[in-house]
Amino acid sequence: VLMPLVEVIKGAQTSDEVARRAYDFVKSLGKEPIMVNKDVPGFVVNRVLISLNSAACLLVANNQYSIVEVDSAVKYRAGLPMGIFELQDFTGIDVGYLVGLAVAERDPMLRVPCPLIEDLYKKGWLGQKSGRGFYEYKGGAYERANIPREAGEKVDLVSIFAPAINMAAWLLRNGIASREDIDKGVKLGLGWPKGVFEFADEFGIDKVVDALNQLYSRFNYELFKPDPLLTQMVQEGRLGQRSGRGFYEYGAAGTVEFKEIMLRKEPPLAWIILNRPQRLNALTMTMLEELSRALDMLWDDKEVRVVIIRGAGDRAFSAGADVSSFAGPLHTYYFFLYNRRFQEAVSKIERFPKPVIAAIDGYALGGGLEIAMTCDFRIATERSEFGQPEIALGILPGAGGTQRLIRLVGMAKAKELIMLGDRIKADEAYRIGLVNKVVPKERFEEEVRSFAMRLAQGPPIALTYAKYAINFGTQVPTDIGLMLEAAFFSMAVNTKDAQEGVMAFLTKRRPEFKGE
Structure with a gap:
């Protein structure tokens, strides 16, 4: 077994004692278990992943975004280790397609046909192993797709992640797994930098529900219909970090109850x-x-x-x-x-x-x-x-x-x-x-x-520009670094702080910078 995560599944006839022993056995192997209280198709991690993939595929198939734009956004802005389509190429288009069919056969909720995957499967373009899938490959042992960092800047991450959050809410509401185990599952099983509920609280639960309503209105798939748990949270004002409470509790100053x-x-x-x-x-x-x-x-x-x-x-x-x-x-x-x-x-x-x-x-x-x-x-x-x-x-x-x-x-x-x-x-x-x-x-x-x-008495905007010019200007050829410096300089000159700095100098007083 390659990954550290193991999902321990309780069947309808599984006793608590047997489940506990299985859980302890997994830990004795040096693995990290999560408890799945009911045997549902796809269990926890794959249900979340299928939901994420389905939304991304439909948005690309309907020309809202390109494959590269979606992969760039989730890799570089959300911090996922691989792009959604890049990962499918790595695991195999045939694997994703056939697993999707099998899971959807058992649970119609997950039946969200993606014409992109079906088309690639029928063509035999199965990803990296066949040399072509969503991306093209030259035959290296492990090639990475060329995904520019700036390509995903305009992608709405909430619309991409909303179905995965919706599925996680369904799992929690139906007692399939705990909040902590669901978040642990996606972090260990998928390599996400944050749990799915942590993403939800960061985005804002109301924004997630709005995104789901738009997807449901547009595509009419049950997977996109906002889960009652999410709508209830919005009604109760539990909107995530900015309201002080969402899936997790936050302090008055907006700080999480951290552990470490x-x-x-x-x-x-x-x-x-x-x-x-x-x-x-x-x-x-x-x-x-x-x-x-x-x-x-x-x-x-x-x-x-x-x-x-x-x-x-x-x-x-x-x-x-x-x-x-x-x-x-x-x-x-x-x-x-x-x-x-x-x-x-x-x-x-x-x-x-x-x-x-x-x-x-x-x-x-x-x-x-x-x-x-x-x-x-x-x-x-x-x-x-x-x-x-x-x-x-x-x-x-x-x-x-x-x-x-x-x-x-x-x-x-x-x-x-x-x-x-x-x-x-x-x-x-x-x-x-x-x-x-x-x-x-x-x-x-x-x-x-x-x-x-x-430092705090300095001009916030100019300090940001100076930091970025130094940190990133030194990572590129000098001519490009100088161009970056000139660009930041020209932006800083047009701030109110720059005007304040000049006036303070002329009137021989201490400047009061406001970050404007």
């Missing part, structure tokens, strides 16, 4: 605290998903101008990935997908539109250092230690260490730190340019807060 991080807002600052002090704040997929979700919440929060990431306790920022989370066999391909999710969660800091400071007190090792390196600034206490020790485990950095360390300290020192796996002290980290500032332990929070407040 803490989010503390102190406008104009926000603190994200990696909260596993008993494990030196070692990183798990749950922690990274929660970090990603916290950044999403702060993305366009006008009260917050600077974000600070730090570790809980007094021993570590983060000592790296929790190696116990790698227990159990994992096929190379699925480990690749797992690692890409890790990279995407970390890289979101680099794309975040506001300045982010890594406040480091103690160890910043492995993945912990990789998180710190994606931040815009690093402030460390004198006792802190840094390193990329992965080589001692027979592996190498996997969340950006081989790329970002070079940019900060140069090729020679980066190779030394990565290939020897040595740790360095804070003063050495400052000397080579890995950290911006080293401060005494007793003045740590004061120094971090002071630095953050200086």
Whole structure:
């Protein structure tokens, strides 16, 4: 078995004791089980996937979007490991077509004919294994389809995901599986960065219902008729993150009740605290998903101008990935997908539109250092230690260490730190340019807060443009980087903040930037 997820299915005659033993047996194998309380066609994960695929296929078949546009949107904006059509090419068009027929025969609700898949099946274009499916292939052992990042910018993700959310609501309302197991299923079984209910709360339940009504009116398939649970949630005002309650509970400030991080807002600052002090704040997929979700919440929060990431306790920022989370066999391909999710969660800091400071007190090792390196600034206490020790485990950095360390300290020192796996002290980290500032332990929070407040007084729009020009302009040839700089400069000049800055300079007063 290649993937970590196992769905444990209770039949009509299965006792609770037998189901529990099966569940425990799966865990003893190092796998992650979810309990499916009733034997329904497609169980949990495939029902959600079929619903997602059906919507995407119909929207493409009816010329609302192209295949590449849909795949680009779900990969680069929603964070799925593969595009919807790319995944079908990988698994095989024949597999998807025949499984779809078998499931629909048992459950008419899932009977949503997709002319695209049927046409490819009849032509014998079965995906990568035949050299052609939704995309064309040249015959490599594992080729990736060419899907441009910018192609999916105009796709309405809610309309793509709404049927999958609708199916998840049906599963929950009918007692097929719990909220937690359904979300766990799509994250482990499909590699989604968030659970289907987490996506729903982020989109807004009312927007999901609106999208379903449009699909149902247009195509008249039962799969698209809003589930009573969703309509009830809208009537009760349980709309997701923005209302404070959806499938999950949210605090008054819009913060999730996180398990492995803490989010503390102190406008104009926000603190994200990696909260596993008993494990030196070692990183798990749950922690990274929660970090990603916290950044999403702060993305366009006008009260917050600077974000600070730090570790809980007094021993570590983060000592790296929790190696116990790698227990159990994992096929190379699925480990690749797992690692890409890790990279995407970390890289979101680099794309975040506001300045982010890594406040480091103690160890910043492995993945912990990789998180710190994606931040815009690093402030460390004198006792802190840094390193990329992965080589001692027979592996190498996997969340950006081989790329970002070079940019900060140069090729020679980066190779030394990565290939020897040595740790360095804070003063050495400052000397080579890995950290911006080293401060005494007793003045740590004061120094971090002071630095953050200086940033918060700056012009928010210009700071975003400057961050993007630096982060992304250095990844392309100099001429293109200069063009990017000129474009951002021209946009910044036309802001009210720029006018305020000039007037403040002329009248010899401190500017008051409003982000306008």
